[in-house]
Amino acid sequence: MKKRWSLLIIGGLLLVLAACTATTKLSNKQANYPTKPIVFVAPSGAGGGWDLTARAITKVLSETGLVKQTMTVENRPGGGGAVFMAEYATQDKNNDYKLFVNSPPIIINNLKAEGNSPFGYKDTTPLAQLTKDFGAIVVRSDSKFQSLSQLLDAIKQKPKSVTVAGGSAPGSMDHLVAILPIYKSGIDPKTVKYVSYDGGGEAMAALLGGNADVIATDVSSVGEYVKAGKVRVLAVSAPERLGGVLKDVPTMKELGIDAEFTIWRGVFGPKQMSDDAKKFWDNAFKKLSEHEKWKEELKKQGWEAEYRSSEEFTKFLQEQEQLISDMLKSLGMHK
Known part of the structure; x- marks a missing residue:
């Protein structure tokens, strides 16, 4: 009898041990994410805000060892991010190894009337907001426009005589930054000649090449061009003056124009992302x-830190959706 009980006890212990081992293996397997290379997508051409942000994030994540897997940045231009979103939301909705960087266009493209995207942030898993930036109205250093008021006067007198460009589609972020001071100055934004490019880098090239008179872009994208003496920034959409090379640039509000626009940037994953990822x-x-390395990178790029966790970021996006919806309605561009 004693022998039988001993065998039963030993058998029970072996079962418990086997179960614990299986649980440990499963736990280790779950904790192993990521197990293969990760792609960060910048849904634009090279040189713009999304591209610079994606490369900065992957660079610091790698240098700090926070992510040990290989990370690559892939540029996917088209429709101010709308082309990539259509593919991502339908073909990569459970791909834990493909993330992307975005900003207000993920909301704008989903709400605007022209070139409307059926997909938005609700078709993703918002992971984190990492930075905030502001819009800038930029001309070449040899431009005849010495101030924003001169530019607005020229547009008011003859709207089609001034070519305004940006790195996003009509009704998208750069376009909104460009027409905000125009609209707030009592000029019908629909009369303005706006030319869109796939990314801030292409818009800047158009400006420097003489194919545009003025561009609206991210503040963080213009610093090096200002230092090189290639461009002049007429105004920024920040609530107060910025530092560094833009310390002498006035805000739109400072110039008597009630216009302010914050360009946040964050990282998104697929809608059906696994809990482990x-x-x-x-x-x-x-x-x-x-x-500290990230803080150094922010300073180098001229970005301001603004961290929100996945949960906080999702709530923030809901607020942004309402704000942008109201803005597009006021401009007659809502779907």
């Missing part, structure tokens, strides 16, 4: 936001 990125982006 989401937890990994929650942890990685929080640590990234606190790391």
Whole structure:
């Protein structure tokens, strides 16, 4: 009898041990994400805000060892991000190894009437907001427009005589930055000649090549051009003056124009992202936001830090959706 009980006890212990081993293996397997290379997509051409942000994020994540897997940045221009979103939301909705960087256009493209995208941030998993930036109205250094008021006067007198360009489609972020001071000055924005390019880099090339008189772009994209003496910034959409090379540039509000626009940037994953992947990125982006190397990168790029976790970012996007909806309605561009 004693022998039988001993055998039963030993058998039970072996079963418990086997179960614990299986659980440990499963736990280790879950904790192993990521197990293969990761792609960060910038849904625009090279040189623009999304591209620079994606490359900065992957660079610092790699240098700090927060992500040990290989990370690559892929440029996917088209429709101010709408072309990529259509593919991502339908073909990569459970691909834990493809993330992307975006900003207000993910909301704008979904709400605007012209070139409307059926997909928006609700078709993704918002992972983290990492930076905030502002819009800038930029001309070549040899431009006849010495101030924003001169530019607005010229547009008011003869709207089609001035070519305004941006790195996003009509009704999208750069377009909104461009026409905000125009609209707030009592000029019908629909009369303005706006030319769109796939990314801020292409818009800047158009400006420097003489194919545009003025561009609206991200503040962080113009610093090096200002230092090189190639462009002049007429105004920024920040609530107060910025520092560095733009310290002497007035805000739109300072010039008597009630216009302000913040360009946040964040990282998104697929809508059906696994819990393990989401937890990994929650942890990685929080640590990234606190790391000295990231703070150094922000300073180098001229960006301002603005970290929101996945949960906070999602709530913020809901607020932004309402704000942008109201803005597009006021401009007659809502779907």
